[in-house]
Amino acid sequence: xxxxxxxxxxxxxxxxxxxxxxxxxxxxxxxxxxxxxxxxxxxxxxxxxxxxxxxxxxxxxxxxxxxxxxxxxxxxxxxxxxxxxxxxxxxxxxxxxxxxxxxxxxxxxxxxxxxxxxxxxxxxxxxxxxxxxxxxxxxxxxxxxxxxxxxxxxxxxxxxxxxxxxxxxxxxxxxxxxxxxxxxxxxxxxxxxxxxxxxxxxxxxxxxxxxxxxxxxxxxxxxxxxx
Numbered sequence: 001x002x003x004x005x006x007x008x009x010x011x012x013x014x015x016x017x018x019x020x021x022x023x024x025x026x027x028x029x030x031x032x033x034x035x036x037x038x039x040x041x042x043x044x045x046x047x048x049x050x051x052x053x054x055x056x057x058x059x060x061x062x063x064x065x066x067x068x069x070x071x072x073x074x075x076x077x078x079x080x081x082x083x084x085x086x087x088x089x090x091x092x093x094x095x096x097x098x099x100x101x102x103x104x105x106x107x108x109x110x111x112x113x114x115x116x117x118x119x120x121x122x123x124x125x126x127x128x129x130x131x132x133x134x135x136x137x138x139x140x141x142x143x144x145x146x147x148x149x150x151x152x153x154x155x156x157x158x159x160x161x162x163x164x165x166x167x168x169x170x171x172x173x174x175x176x177x178x179x180x181x182x183x184x185x186x187x188x189x190x191x192x193x194x195x196x197x198x199x200x201x202x203x204x205x206x207x208x209x210x211x212x213x214x215x216x217x218x219x220x221x222x223x224x225x226x227x
Contacts, residue, residue, distance in 0.1 A: 033212065034192040036129055037182045038160075040140035041076070042198030042218045045150055046119050047112060048075070054108035055086070062091060076199025078141045078172035079104065101143070109149055118154040119218070126159040137162040139182040139195065141172050141202075162186045173201040176209030183211070 041047055052071065059066045066086060074082045079101035084092060092100065129136055138160055140147055147165045151157040162185035169177040183193050195206035198216045206213035 033134070033194050035135040035137065035183065035186045035188045035194070037137045037139040037179055037193055037195045037206075037211070039076070039195070039197045039199070039202050040138055040142050040147060040150055043196050043216055044119060044122060044138070044156065045116060045154065046218045047116070047150075048198075048218065050112040050115070051075075051108055053111055054104055057107050057111070058104040059086065062087070064088075073200075076141060076173050076197075076201035076205075078166045079143070080166075081172050105143060105146055109146070113153075116150070116153045118156060123156065123159075126156065130159060135161045135186045135188065137164065137182040137186050139164050139179045141166045141178065143167050173199070174204035174208060176205045176211075179205055179209040179211060183209075 038044055041051060052068070055071060056066050064087065070086065071082070074085055080097060083097060083100055083104075087100065095103075126136065136159060138147060138151070142150075142165055144165055144167045147163060148157075151160070151163075162182055164178050164182040164185060166172065166178070168181060169175075171177045179193070179195055180190060183190050186193075190210050193209075194212040194214065195202070195209070196214045196216060197203045197206055198218045203213055203215055
C-alpha cells in the first residue's frame with residue numbers, strides 16, 4: 001500500500017494491481033508528500049508490447065530488423081534519443097528525425113486503438129488521491145499527441161492538475177527535466193513529490209530530480225527494479 005501524510009492525517013491508499021500481481025517493485029512509506037507524478041507508458045497504460053510492435057512494424061517498413069535488447073535499454077526515453085540508436089544515420093538525414101518519430105507514433109496509435117485501457121486499479125487510485133487533496137501530474141517522454149491520446153481514450157484527463165511531456169523539454173529521461181517541470185506546474189517542490197515509474201531511465205530521472213520514486217513492474221519484472 002501507499003501511505004501519504006497530508007497535514008496531520010494519514011491516508012492509506014491501495015496498491016495498484018494488474019493480473020492479481022502487485023506491480024510495485026517495493027513498499028515505501030511516504031510522509032508529507034503533496035504531489036504524485038505519473039509516467040504514462042507502462043504506468044497509466046500497460047502499453048509496452050504495443051510500442052515494441054509499433055517499432056518492429058516501423059523498422060520493417062524500411063527493411064530493418066529491430067534489436068529488441070537494445071530497445072529494452074532505451075525504453076522511457078524520447079524518440080529523439082531512441083531513433084538515432086536504432087536507425088542508420090543516412091535514413092535519419094533523408095527523412096528527418098521528427099518525421100520518423102511521428103511516423104512510428106502513428107503506427108503505435110493505430111495498432112493500440114482497439115485494446116487501450118487504463119492500468120487496472122488506476123482510476124480508483126486517482127480518485128482517492130484527488131479526495132485526499134494530493135495533486136497529480138503526468139510526466140512523460142511521449143509527445144503531446146500521444147499523451148492526449150491516452151488521456152482521452154482512457155477518460156482520465158480530469159484527474160490531472162498538470163501535464164509535462166516530451167514536446168515541452170529539451171532533455172529526455174534519465175535527465176530530470178520532465179519531472180521538475182511537472183512539479184513546477186503543480187506549484188510544488190521536488191521534495192514534495194513522488195514519482196511512479198516503470199522504466200530504468202525514468203527511475204533514474206526521478207532520483208536525479210531528488211524525488212521519491214515507486215518502481216512499477218509492468219515493463220520490467222520486480223527483480224530488475226530492486227535497486
